[in-house]
Amino acid sequence: MRWKGRRAPATTRNRARNPPTSPAGSPRASSTSPCKKVSSSASRLPATTGPTHISFFIVLSEGRERKQLLDAVKKRHCYAATDQILVDFHCGDRIMGDEIATAQAPKFQIQVVGTNKIAKIDILRDSEVDRHAETGRQGIQGRMGRRQAARGISLLLLTCVAADDEIAWVTPIWVYLKK
Numbered sequence: 001m002r003w004k005g006r007r008a009p010a011t012t013r014n015r016a017r018n019p020p021t022s023p024a025g026s027p028r029a030s031s032t033s034p035c036k037k038v039s040s041s042a043s044r045l046p047a048t049t050g051p052t053h054i055s056f057f058i059v060l061s062e063g064r065e066r067k068q069l070l071d072a073v074k075k076r077h078c079y080a081a082t083d084q085i086l087v088d089f090h091c092g093d094r095i096m097g098d099e100i101a102t103a104q105a106p107k108f109q110i111q112v113v114g115t116n117k118i119a120k121i122d123i124l125r126d127s128e129v130d131r132h133a134e135t136g137r138q139g140i141q142g143r144m145g146r147r148q149a150a151r152g153i154s155l156l157l158l159t160c161v162a163a164d165d166e167i168a169w170v171t172p173i174w175v176y177l178k179k
Contacts, residue, residue, distance in 0.1 A: 055080065056082070056085075058087075059073055076172075077097045078171055079168060080168070081167065083166030084115050085113070086114070087110075088110070089109075089111075089173070096171045097172070098173055101178060102175070103178045108143065108144045110141070113140075114160075115166075116162045116166065117135070118162055120132065120133060121140065125154055130156070151178075154177075156175060157171075
């Protein structure tokens with residue numbers, strides 16, 4: 001597994017440096033063990049000061065009760081982020097994860113706030129970039145209409161990338177344009 005320039009979790013490094021011991025305090029492998037002792041460079045690795053990565057799974061629910069949270073997840077009213085990025089992506093009274101049936105091109109409202117500046121926002125329609133915006137601001141708020149009102153079912157997905165390469169992915173809104 002690649003760690004993209006970040007250190008491996010402390011638990012993997014600490015195991016190499018501090019092998020598990022028996023209750024008596026001696027290493028588990030006895031001195032008569034047929035295993036050959038291997039020198040490890042892990043003992044020279046610096047200690048970490050905290051976790052290497054945190055991700056968030058955000059659920060938009062009616063309340064904090066277990067049933068309400070599970071209902072919101074089943075309705076796909078959720079999104080994921082690798083940092084504290086708040087995203088509101090909706091169409092009228094329909095929010096992320098909902099299905100919309102309409103005869104005209106829908107208009108979407110977008111609001112994104114991050115702990116760092118938001119570098120870009122992409123709106124994907126059926127896995128292809130439909131809209132792209134380079135922002136450079138910490139908070140973004142706006143409206144967007146569909147460029148091409150293609151008939152049939154399509155899904156719209158919002159992704160945003162912060163200046164420090166943290167990302168948020170929003171659950172799609174499924175749009176059915178009637179003829």
